[in-house]
Amino acid sequence: MKLDPAIRDQVLATVPSLRAFAISLCGNIDRADDLVQETLLRALAHIDSFEPGTNMPAWLFTILRNLFRSEYRKRRREVEDADGRYAETLKSHPEQTGRVEFEEFRAALAKLPSDQREALILVGASGFSYDDAAAICGCAVGTIKSRVNRARTRLADLLAIDSVDDFGPDRATRAVLAGGGRN
Amino acid sequence: MGDRGKDDDMKHRKTNLEPLEPVAEKPESHNPMGRSVTSQKPEARLGREVQARIGQQLRAMYNDVVSQGVPQHLTDLVRRLGDQEAE
Numbered sequence: 001m002k003l004d005p006a007i008r009d010q011v012l013a014t015v016p017s018l019r020a021f022a023i024s025l026c027g028n029i030d031r032a033d034d035l036v037q038e039t040l041l042r043a044l045a046h047i048d049s050f051e052p053g054t055n056m057p058a059w060l061f062t063i064l065r066n067l068f069r070s071e072y073r074k075r076r077r078e079v080e081d082a083d084g085r086y087a088e089t090l091k092s093h094p095e096q097t098g099r100v101e102f103e104e105f106r107a108a109l110a111k112l113p114s115d116q117r118e119a120l121i122l123v124g125a126s127g128f129s130y131d132d133a134a135a136i137c138g139c140a141v142g143t144i145k146s147r148v149n150r151a152r153t154r155l156a157d158l159l160a161i162d163s164v165d166d167f168g169p170d171r172a173t174r175a176v177l178a179g180g181g182r183n
Numbered sequence: 184m185g186d187r188g189k190d191d192d193m194k195h196r197k198t199n200l201e202p203l204e205p206v207a208e209k210p211e212s213h214n215p216m217g218r219s220v221t222s223q224k225p226e227a228r229l230g231r232e233v234q235a236r237i238g239q240q241l242r243a244m245y246n247d248v249v250s251q252g253v254p255q256h257l258t259d260l261v262r263r264l265g266d267q268e269a270e
Contacts, residue, residue: 002265002266003264003265003266005265008261008262008265011261012253012257012258012261015253015254015257015261016248016249016250016251016252016253017245017249019248019249019251019254020245020246020247020248020249023248024245033254033257036257037256037257037260040257040260040261040264041260041264044261044264044265101240102240102243102244105237105240105244106244109241109244120241121241121245124237124238124241124242125241125242125244125245125246126245152234152237155237156233156234156237159233159236159237160233
């Protein structure tokens, strides 16, 4: 029996979002695409365990996350250099955001513990409910809420600190250039 | 590619972030990284603005990838496997 085309289309429709999530986990587009491919292979091999009418994106995200977690344990060291490489994964950057600001944001996001980052992305970017995100991550809803809040607080701190660092020397420089003493 | 419609409901939901303040449950309060920094800083009043910005940038970053659609090799893969299934 062939795969129901409707199910197939649901799978395909989830791929763009699945890639975005994979990139946020891996920090590297090649590995992310491998991960997505592996997820699709696994999903289609076990498509019978998907109940039609239930949440296809959540099902696929769960598979992808589990694969990533088991791979992550093997390759921990490599994955941790994700920091600076994330920026290389995208061809463009969103128009409404300045390049510098965007890079700062990426850098700050990369500093979050991975469980906080994934919770924030699932809820804040993928658009999953807290319940779905909890199911995907295999933890309690309260845990997801806590991780998301912690992630947001930490990001706000990092971004605020960055901008103070950025403005500080600049202000000092301007003061010097203006021939000013200090007040 | 015409088959993006299915995840529209995900996109339209945009964000499910709740207001930052109330966190009743703290199952991870053992985490030492937790709250340590700021909240007394003068920048704290920028919190709301910063949070809006964070949400915006998060979605912008994510949607940048989403808008790339499905790479051809993955479309091919799914179609091929779908045709072979359970033979």
